[in-house]
Amino acid sequence: MAHAPSPALPGVRVERELSPRAVLTGAVLGILLTPSNVYAGLKIGWSFNMSIIALLVGFALWQGLARGASTRPAWTLHESNINQTVASAAASIVSGGLVAPIPAYTLLTGHQLDPLPMMAWVFSVSFLGIWIAWYLRPALLNDHGLKFPEGMATLETLQQIYNQGREAVARIKVLCSAALLSALVKWVDVFAWAIPRWAPTPALERLTFTLDPSLMLIGFGGIIGIRVGLTLLFGAALAWGGLAPWLIGHGWVVLAPNASGPQFAALVEWLLWPGVSLMVCATLTSLLVRLWQVPGRPARQATHARLRLTPWPAAGLLLAIALVVTLQVLLFGIDGWMALLSIPLAVCLAVVAARVVGATGIAPIGAIGKLSQLSFGLIAPGQVAINLMSANTAGGAAGQSTDLMNDFKVGLAIGATPHKQLAAQCIGILIGSVVGVLVYLMLIPDPKALLLTQQWPAPAVATWKAVAQTLTQGLGALAPELRWAIAAGSAAGVLLGALDSLLPQRAARWLPSTAALGLAFILPASISTMMGLGALVTWLASCRWPGLAERFAITAAAGLIAGESIMGVGASFWAMLRAL
Numbered sequence: 001m002a003h004a005p006s007p008a009l010p011g012v013r014v015e016r017e018l019s020p021r022a023v024l025t026g027a028v029l030g031i032l033l034t035p036s037n038v039y040a041g042l043k044i045g046w047s048f049n050m051s052i053i054a055l056l057v058g059f060a061l062w063q064g065l066a067r068g069a070s071t072r073p074a075w076t077l078h079e080s081n082i083n084q085t086v087a088s089a090a091a092s093i094v095s096g097g098l099v100a101p102i103p104a105y106t107l108l109t110g111h112q113l114d115p116l117p118m119m120a121w122v123f124s125v126s127f128l129g130i131w132i133a134w135y136l137r138p139a140l141l142n143d144h145g146l147k148f149p150e151g152m153a154t155l156e157t158l159q160q161i162y163n164q165g166r167e168a169v170a171r172i173k174v175l176c177s178a179a180l181l182s183a184l185v186k187w188v189d190v191f192a193w194a195i196p197r198w199a200p201t202p203a204l205e206r207l208t209f210t211l212d213p214s215l216m217l218i219g220f221g222g223i224i225g226i227r228v229g230l231t232l233l234f235g236a237a238l239a240w241g242g243l244a245p246w247l248i249g250h251g252w253v254v255l256a257p258n259a260s261g262p263q264f265a266a267l268v269e270w271l272l273w274p275g276v277s278l279m280v281c282a283t284l285t286s287l288l289v290r291l292w293q294v295p296g297r298p299a300r301q302a303t304h305a306r307l308r309l310t311p312w313p314a315a316g317l318l319l320a321i322a323l324v325v326t327l328q329v330l331l332f333g334i335d336g337w338m339a340l341l342s343i344p345l346a347v348c349l350a351v352v353a354a355r356v357v358g359a360t361g362i363a364p365i366g367a368i369g370k371l372s373q374l375s376f377g378l379i380a381p382g383q384v385a386i387n388l389m390s391a392n393t394a395g396g397a398a399g400q401s402t403d404l405m406n407d408f409k410v411g412l413a414i415g416a417t418p419h420k421q422l423a424a425q426c427i428g429i430l431i432g433s434v435v436g437v438l439v440y441l442m443l444i445p446d447p448k449a450l451l452l453t454q455q456w457p458a459p460a461v462a463t464w465k466a467v468a469q470t471l472t473q474g475l476g477a478l479a480p481e482l483r484w485a486i487a488a489g490s491a492a493g494v495l496l497g498a499l500d501s502l503l504p505q506r507a508a509r510w511l512p513s514t515a516a517l518g519l520a521f522i523l524p525a526s527i528s529t530m531m532g533l534g535a536l537v538t539w540l541a542s543c544r545w546p547g548l549a550e551r552f553a554i555t556a557a558a559g560l561i562a563g564e565s566i567m568g569v570g571a572s573f574w575a576m577l578r579a580l
Helices: 020-044 051-068 077-096 101-109 115-141 149-163 165-192 202-206 215-224 226-249 264-293 299-304 311-332 336-360 365-379 384-414 418-443 459-473 480-502 514-520 525-544 546-579
Strands: none
Touching: 020 051, 020 077, 020 215, 020 418, 020 459, 020 525, 020 546, 051 077, 051 149, 051 165, 051 546, 077 115, 077 149, 077 384, 077 418, 101 115, 101 384, 101 459, 115 311, 115 336, 115 384, 115 418, 149 165, 149 384, 165 215, 165 546, 215 226, 215 525, 215 546, 226 264, 226 514, 226 525, 264 365, 264 459, 264 480, 264 514, 311 336, 311 384, 336 365, 336 384, 365 384, 365 459, 384 418, 384 459, 418 546, 480 514, 514 525, 525 546
């Protein structure tokens, strides 16, 4: 049955929405795109929003099929929206803990979850976030001070491809070409002959300054922008080119005699402490300042009148709470009352995250995780499971809540049906939980041997692990020089986080990116260098050919990321089959 015309595209009516082909297309794209985010999250600690890729691929596929068969119904605007909701929900499953608290828990306790319990856990925290978003929807979407920039970018792409179909076809050609090139380079490096990692001198090679032949890193550089890219270059020079040789010279880091090749593992054990401290303090400071600046009423007042527990949504919320609490008790041995305590904290922090995303477009999931770790560190000091997995509840719920709020913003503009979007999101996280866990276990069969290495730096894992260690063992367990490094990193983080949020945008853009600066202390210099190079090349191209760069730069970058990451996952799968 048709509904009202869409306010975004006048004259468009909702004829087909949650159709089997829309769900199936989103599911297939989610299966293909989820490995990219798992791979990238373990490699560099960042993930990519897959909404726009799903929109472009789905449109190109079904419009092409419709031209080939005149009797086939057109791929509607609202089917496109359901397709991208399912695919982006699946790909965003990494916020459920796969690339941060779950591996950190294994590293600290030696306990690796089996596949089915891990799938259930990742699904449960994401499922909780979906129902929190459902109850936040009326209040936050009616707050005109919250623009939801990421949702608006998806809406703008949706409008463009339905108003200018040829533009979508052009972009999909660029996306596929970049993906094929990136996959080919990765295939040559893995299966044909290893592309050499060149370094200017053996001394710089030991400090991880090598040229990494990764087009995925170039692609990420094209997305992050020139400010973040230059900060990564500066941070790599500061941490690995300046501080690392000083640590070796003073004997605070001891390398093996006649050590050759990159000495990442030995150096990162020291460098991660100032880097993590800087990131945590900067993000928490920025979060508090941004929340204070968010327009409109406080979250508690804005949502109070609208949180009516109508029957079927209330049943969904209660089921999500029961799942999360039960799994904390059964899988991690957490006391029931402590597991219950994680629920109100998750709800409060998801509200905070949703309002910050609505105002700025920046998802403060890392800050939410650290804030929950600090909270449980005070409530239950010395307990690793509670510190990591109860905090994982808040981070995972906040991640899915913000993802769905962006989709709700798009749906409001095009006249979509909210409960059908919610159903699509549930389907997406179910697919993402299964695929994401299988890919994670395929890539990292032995976390203790593989993570925090040159191949898998896993900076998010290092951050969660370091915070948990500090809160459970106390600062007194660390060497005095590390305590000074933490103090210096924390002070720099508070200062930069406050300046970034308080200064006018024109002045703040000249500050280094605090997230990138802290990350450069944890990533090998080779990764930071390649990402910085990608950002620089993209910026130069945008200066020389602004029109082409605006149309195709992000699309080409997304293709480079998807091609290499999917080929990398395939290579790991092939290696696993050969070992059987």
